[in-house]
Amino acid sequence: MVDPGWYMALAAALFTIGAMGLLVRRNALVMFMCIELMLNAVNLTLISAGRAMNDLNGQVAVFFILVVAAAEVVVGLAIIVSIFRLRSTASVDDLSELQG
Amino acid sequence: MMAEAVLFLLMGTGALAGALTVVLARNPVYSAMGLLATLFSVAVLYVVHLAHLVAAVQVIVYAGAVMTLFLFVIMLIGVDKSEIREEHVPYQRVMVLGIGLLIVVLAGAVTFFGDFEWVPAAASRIVPGSTNGTVEAIAGPLFTDWVLAFEATALLLTIAAAGAVALAHYRRRNT
Numbered sequence: 001m002v003d004p005g006w007y008m009a010l011a012a013a014l015f016t017i018g019a020m021g022l023l024v025r026r027n028a029l030v031m032f033m034c035i036e037l038m039l040n041a042v043n044l045t046l047i048s049a050g051r052a053m054n055d056l057n058g059q060v061a062v063f064f065i066l067v068v069a070a071a072e073v074v075v076g077l078a079i080i081v082s083i084f085r086l087r088s089t090a091s092v093d094d095l096s097e098l099q100g
Numbered sequence: 101m102m103a104e105a106v107l108f109l110l111m112g113t114g115a116l117a118g119a120l121t122v123v124l125a126r127n128p129v130y131s132a133m134g135l136l137a138t139l140f141s142v143a144v145l146y147v148v149h150l151a152h153l154v155a156a157v158q159v160i161v162y163a164g165a166v167m168t169l170f171l172f173v174i175m176l177i178g179v180d181k182s183e184i185r186e187e188h189v190p191y192q193r194v195m196v197l198g199i200g201l202l203i204v205v206l207a208g209a210v211t212f213f214g215d216f217e218w219v220p221a222a223a224s225r226i227v228p229g230s231t232n233g234t235v236e237a238i239a240g241p242l243f244t245d246w247v248l249a250f251e252a253t254a255l256l257l258t259i260a261a262a263g264a265v266a267l268a269h270y271r272r273r274n275t
Contacts, residue, residue, distance in 0.1 A: 047154065
């Protein structure tokens, strides 16, 4: 079997790409997809760690993360759509009302 | 096992290519397609890890429902809006690159220099089939040890659905 370290390395690479995309991109939708990427990287980590440790609870945790991510997507996309209705933009740079 | 190494290489490459597409594509639709590729590749890796239920949920809920919602919103907002490329924060790209390198170095240090002797697989003490994630096997801990968390997620889903409906109706009520 492939060493669990390689799965961890793949998950770390996915997480890093997601984090860098979240910091670089301005489009709210693409930033949201980068968050999903990071969530998936963590899920992969939990599953491979669970297998490496002969423990089923890793998969149960991933199941919960999937549910929470689905709820997050629903609310987040609703917020993005209502911002777009108000401002006609999906760029996060234009949302600076709270800036002093 | 040779098959797992081949699958890991193929699906790992697919997942990384999809992830890079998400970040680098200018068109949000291409980003969504890249995310879809990553989700499917990771689902295959879940099957390799015998997490059958989670892989099925990943494909049905994520690749099916969530990505459809994403594409729907992309079409609603419009894809022709070009993103501003200039940096608003000084040295943003350089700092992001530094943060990325830091994560890679830290994760690499933990992965390759960490002491994994307490992990059964690292010491070749893996029990075959002990993590076979069938529906039956997942349901056991889900409805015994984790039943409180399960109820909490039910509440969370109800709140999220109600919140999304409230957000969607907000403007219409005021005008």
